Amino acid sequence: MLAQSAPLVPLVTPSANDLLDLLPELIVGFGFIALMLLDLVVGRQRWWLAVAAIVFLAAGFGASVWGWFDSGNGHTLYFGSFAYDKFSMFINCVLLFSSALVILISPHYLNRRGIHHGEYYALILAATLGMMLLAGAMSLMVIFLGIEGLSLSLYILSGFSRTEERSQEAALKYLLLGGFASGFLLYGMALVYGETGHTQLQQIGAALHSTTQADPMLLAGVVLIFVGFAFKASLVPFHTWTPDVYQGAPTSVTTFMSVTTKVAAFAVIVRVFTYTFVSLYSHWEVIVAVVAIASIVVGNVAALTQTHVKRMLAYSSIAQAGYILIGVAVGTLSNTSSSITGTTGVLYYLAAYAVTQIGAFAVITIMAGRGEDLDSYDGLRGLAYRRPFVAAAMGLFLLSLGGFPPTVGFFGKFFVFAAAVNANLTLLALWGIAGSAISVFYYLRVALLMYQRPKDEQQEYPWSRTTIAGGTALLAAAAGTLVFGILVAVVFNGAQAAQNAILPAIASTR
């Protein structure tokens, strides 16, 4: 299939409306620059930067909520290269909420580790901006812009502990493999562009829709694009960087990247695969399903043998990504008129995962010792005796990750597996269920350790005190985990509305 050359986009200045609809991104982008400048002013009073960052993120969150109601059925901005729809606003809300929680737990942690530098906050905002671009990207160019925006910031952030070898190793590993991933992604994009002649997702979708037979070159492009995304979402077999980077990076950075990167990556996977490449579904379904199963198996089995919480959570996050990918593999298939679809499941799971995973990592961050992380299983023993509320919160997060009701994590799994059963992919759901059964082992193991007696009553325990900011973050995450596990309808209706209003609005053939 040889497409005609794309019509040249007229170079006119975008309308003011387009600019206004981009408000959440603009706020965060402006915040990034403002924080860089503010850093020069505040001197050693760096907590001001955290306050400012939270103000910007909250403003962005407010703008996203406003955009949620304002966007209606959604439309594109800038000649079809950016989406203004409920889907991106949903993702924006999750991203900004997560980033704000990360900022809350950061100052204390960075101080304790002795790496409290001003650019940290600016970089977090820059990475958030990149992710928001990914969430709304409707063009291959914007997707690449978003991926690079978040990656460049995260390369620096993961090596933020400049004097520590581990952190350096993490940064280098992430940089090298991330560079490879970007290469794959670009190559795939080039192939898809070469086959369809478009960079805009809607036009690509339309071009694919009108073809009956898929060109091998096009399929190669699709697979390479998937590889690029899979690196970012740390899916097997592109996950090898995950444990080392998660463990080596400062914990607040790990918190940030383990949650927000995945959210953004899955947002773009859904937009590109579930909706743009919908007519190639029969080709990529198997690949996605196999990657999902591999992630679930490898993530869960590897997590079983870990002895450090950060590393365990890293492997378990691979498995979590596998569960989410089941929702992608379901695509838009639905046997019944039921409202449970793959995309709804993915969106619900992302929200659930974000609030739970941030909480779990926040506990490690809050408990950090002076100059080092205390995240070995032995170090957690007896936490419940010293810090009953922190331990209770951690228990809640672990149960949610393990998918126990009545937590939000259960319903994340529930909706994804339900979508799979709805699409007659019962076997995929059974794989997911086998994985969750395994995961119960290692989550409960940590939960139980916290409730065992400390080994030596006399020993001075090195856990730091919980600050007000950290406590607030923990409380918010715990409340979200529990409340949305009971009042499920709130998030579910949101996910459903986001799914219904997603662009590109090419009539689905399935």
Place this chain on the structure above:
Amino acid sequence: MNRVPWLTLMIVLPIGGAMLLQLVPARMTSVIRGVTVVFATAVTCIAGGLLFNLPHMAASGTQPLSLAFQEQRDWIPAISASYHLGLDGLSGWLVMLNSGLFLVAALAVSRSDAERLRRYCALMLVSEGAIAGTLLAADLLLFYLFWEGMLIPLYFILSGFGGPRRGQATLKFIVYTIAGSLLMLVAILWLYFASGAHSFDLESLIINPPPAQSVMVIPGINVSTFTPQDLVFIGFAIAFAIKLPLVPFHTWLPELYVQSPATTLVFFAGIVGKMGAYGFIRYGLTLFPSSINTFKWLFAALAVTGIIYGALMALSERDIKRILAYASLSHLGFIALGIFTLTTNGISGAIIQMVNHGIIIAALFLIAGYIERRTGTRDLSEMAGLEKRMPWLYVLFLVATLASLGMPGTNSFVGEFAVMLGAFQLGWPLAVVALGGTVIACWYMLRLHQGLMHDPLKPATEHVHDIRLSEGLVLAPLVALIILLGVFPKPVGDIASPAASQYVSLASQPVAPPSFGT
């Protein structure tokens, strides 16, 4: 007409009590025990009141389950899952048993581990709430929520308190149970999508069953011999069979019972062990009438195997807790046998026997706990002659022993008799083999009782003293109930029988001719 959400209260009160306990300083053990007992008593009073009023509540309308005291609120309207609670003769008795046993456990809770008393009491109350929720839910998603959620407090209770090898035993139990319940989750999802109703509500699923010919594709498995309903039923059945437990799925039980303290066993053996049986009646019979008729011979055979296997194992053990654990397995076989007769007699017998067994096993494990605490051993061969040192315990133990072996005049006779009637209706060989189980039951229970109580004293039993008044007051009501329900079983039967016949009629399908005559 009933403005007070009594059923919700039965779930929320214990959980609220557990939260309240967190405000009490851990040192004030008396206050902690007091609060726990008060909350457990309150729930027991509610359960008793509801049960008393249950026969007077007009069966409500056209609904197939005729649930009383219903509460229904939207929960996740987009997928028509609702917060729907209801009480019938089956769940009524089990809720009563639940609250009663937790009250007993709250009274019997040991003072020795004062440091962790608050956590134990709180977890106990949360378990009570979750179990009540499981029994009251009339919506499959809500049921699953409580069914699985119940494992959280149970996990911390079982793995935190008890013998040295409790961790492994608990892990086995939890993994077994989770594997089963996750299978059930897939089954629930399939039902939801296959049924025309697209609802998780139990009653609307009964009214709108999935079409019989719908196709389920499981690559790699030849499904031609079973209908999809059968496979889905198996998903449910494995979850329930593990929890019950039926014989091939029972391996978690003995070790867990041995490792757990008596207080835990009061409610764990007493009520948690009944959840599988409850699930079979409430969900198996109503949602899969044709499948359960297909599989009833298999499950009845497993039940009878369990009766004999448990009895023989009980006969061969020397550890008193292990004997009781296997005895419990054997008696649970009777309950299962009653269910799978699919007759009114059998099922009402099973319901009655669930209540009876809960009372008896709680008493027996408490007694075993008292003996172990005094002698420091559980080995039958090291103990003898306790009647000389513990005359009060001797009497109470005697009644519980006789009840356990099904002596007429005790409550267990009534239930086992009804189960036997049902078993004869299904097929006489089953009943004969099951009767063999009761004969062995006489043997091992009397062996246990005589071995502990008679003969000259041994070193371990030389210096023991009798149970204290407080311990006797915990046991006495249980023993009184054993005799009371044995001579006057009418109230239990009156409530259980209508429920049983209702479930039988829901499960009634054109039955395949039995393979051997009755």
